[in-house]
Amino acid sequence: xxxxxxxxxxxxxxxxxxxxxxxxxxxxxxxxxxxxxxxxxxxxxxxxxxxxxxxxxxxxxxxxxxxxxxxxxxxxxxxxxxxxxxxxxxxxxxxxxxxxxxxxxxxxxxxxxxxxxxxxxxxxxxxxxxxxxxxxxxxxxxxxxxxxxxxxxxxxxxxxxxxxxxxxxxxxxxxxxxxxxxxxxxxxxxxxxxxxxxxxxxxxxxxxxxxxxxxxxxxxxxxxxxxxxxxxxxxxxxxxxxxxxxxxxxxxxxxxxxxxxxxx
Amino acid sequence: xxxxxxxxxxxxxxxxxxxxxxxxxxxxxxxxxxxxxxxxxxxxxxxxxxxxxxxxxxxxxxxxxxxxxxxxxxxxxxxxxxxxxxxxxxxxxxxxxxxxxxxxxxxxxxxxxxxxxxxxxxxxxxxxxxxxxxxxxxxxxxxxxxxxxxxxxxxxxxxxxxxxxxxxxxxxxxxxxxxxxxxxxxxxxxx
Numbered sequence: 001x002x003x004x005x006x007x008x009x010x011x012x013x014x015x016x017x018x019x020x021x022x023x024x025x026x027x028x029x030x031x032x033x034x035x036x037x038x039x040x041x042x043x044x045x046x047x048x049x050x051x052x053x054x055x056x057x058x059x060x061x062x063x064x065x066x067x068x069x070x071x072x073x074x075x076x077x078x079x080x081x082x083x084x085x086x087x088x089x090x091x092x093x094x095x096x097x098x099x100x101x102x103x104x105x106x107x108x109x110x111x112x113x114x115x116x117x118x119x120x121x122x123x124x125x126x127x128x129x130x131x132x133x134x135x136x137x138x139x140x141x142x143x144x145x146x147x148x149x150x151x152x153x154x155x156x157x158x159x160x161x162x163x164x165x166x167x168x169x170x171x172x173x174x175x176x177x178x179x180x181x182x183x184x185x186x187x188x189x190x191x192x193x194x195x196x197x198x199x200x201x202x203x204x205x206x207x208x209x210x211x212x213x214x215x216x217x218x219x220x221x222x223x224x225x226x227x228x229x230x231x232x233x234x235x236x237x238x239x240x241x242x243x244x245x246x247x248x249x250x251x252x253x254x255x256x257x258x259x260x261x262x263x264x
Numbered sequence: 265x266x267x268x269x270x271x272x273x274x275x276x277x278x279x280x281x282x283x284x285x286x287x288x289x290x291x292x293x294x295x296x297x298x299x300x301x302x303x304x305x306x307x308x309x310x311x312x313x314x315x316x317x318x319x320x321x322x323x324x325x326x327x328x329x330x331x332x333x334x335x336x337x338x339x340x341x342x343x344x345x346x347x348x349x350x351x352x353x354x355x356x357x358x359x360x361x362x363x364x365x366x367x368x369x370x371x372x373x374x375x376x377x378x379x380x381x382x383x384x385x386x387x388x389x390x391x392x393x394x395x396x397x398x399x400x401x402x403x404x405x406x407x408x409x410x411x412x413x414x415x416x417x418x419x420x421x422x423x424x425x426x427x428x429x430x431x432x433x434x435x436x437x438x439x440x441x442x443x444x445x446x447x448x449x450x451x452x453x454x455x
Contacts, residue, residue, distance in 0.1 A: 007369040008292060008378075011314060012285050015321055018364050019281035022321075027279075 276324040276335060284324060288317050291339055296379050297386045298343055303350070306371060306379040311356040314368040316343045318360040395445045396438075403438035410435045 274287045295316055299309035319342050327338050349357050361368060371379075396404050402424060409415045409423060421431040 005372055005374075006378075007310065007371045007375045010369040011317075011366075012288055014366050014369075015288055015317060016281050016285045018366055019284045019321060022364075023279050023281055 274332075274335065276320075276327045284321055287320075287335065287339075291336065292317075293382055294336075295339070295343055297382050298340070299347065300379050300383045301386060302347060306376045308350075308356060309379060310371055310375070311358075311368065312343070312346050312350060314366070315357055315359075315361050316346050318364055318366050319346070321366075322360050322364060391446055392442070395442050398445070399438050399441060403434050403441070406431055406434035407438045407442075 274283050274290070276283065276287060292313070295313045296309055299312040300306060303309055303312070316339070320339055323342070327335065329335055329338060346357060358368075360366075396407060399407070406420055406424060409420045410417070415423075417428045417431045417435075420435070421428040424431060424434070426434075
């Protein structure tokens, strides 16, 4: 291919030009992403907004964004599970893409606006993700740590609560409580996480949007439990956070203690 | 002393924009032939080739392989997908080309001639491969070692557990048969 007038050579030059442009766009996005991830590491709510903006600006690169965010490991947390929620086209109300840190498993779930039909597609392809606008929620997992019964030692759930919710959350964990639920409110949406207090494993993650009458529950989410042993918390840092506890009817005293702590 | 490194695959997912151009030049001929033999038109083959590389450029970050073989397989998976679309719709997809702002230049007469020549070469190659398959196994193996691997007769004889003279005879007879079989292919010159 030495003929400079060849269509093949001309196309090679054009491919080079577009590849350079795509790289420049990506570099810029990566810089903003790094800044957002740095904010995420300290639990700043602005990071979620920033990441959301990045996703909505460049839908095609949502996969890269997710992948990069998943690679980031800051502080005592590792980002190992990421969820993108989006208002999609074609009558879909919600499309969610979830992945593990290695990006080896991807799950896409779509729900129609009429709420009557749900498609669940499992795919290895990131290209499933496409939306007009998007919001992003990151669920971060603490690094694996065995739950110890030693007095004074915090279990993973407690560590997450303290790290991210600060003093706005009240401890619900008691040694005899089997399940603990952390509820985070943000605007009209509510995210709650129920954790097995003995093992530290999550039992269910509920995303509730009252305006849309939508409740999404990820019960015994296999990929989460495979990824790490530990509690999780939505990083949509709420202005108001409260902890409800116990689905253990036998632990009435603990519940009462919790309630009195909440009002006192 | 360190061993000579193996040839490395082009890092498609990296940041070097020249890498994709190199990848394109490495695979252009094979992709052109892939399409030209199916559609019988240089123009359409070039259309499909351009879109295939546009899709590859767009998706290069998702390539997870590390070897040249894997990158080639990945590219031809895209090419097969383009071909499948064309076979169903009888129309070439230009979506990625347009989205990325790439321009597919029109073929010059020399380009068209180049594609036709590549297709002819590929057909001749197929004929030779088919011809070799019809030979007795020991002759086919002797030719493979002599012509393709360029081994000397002593090595061929040792490999086939025969004498050097017998190895020469196997190659000679095999080529003679091929010469008759492929007499319409003028370029087959053997000594």
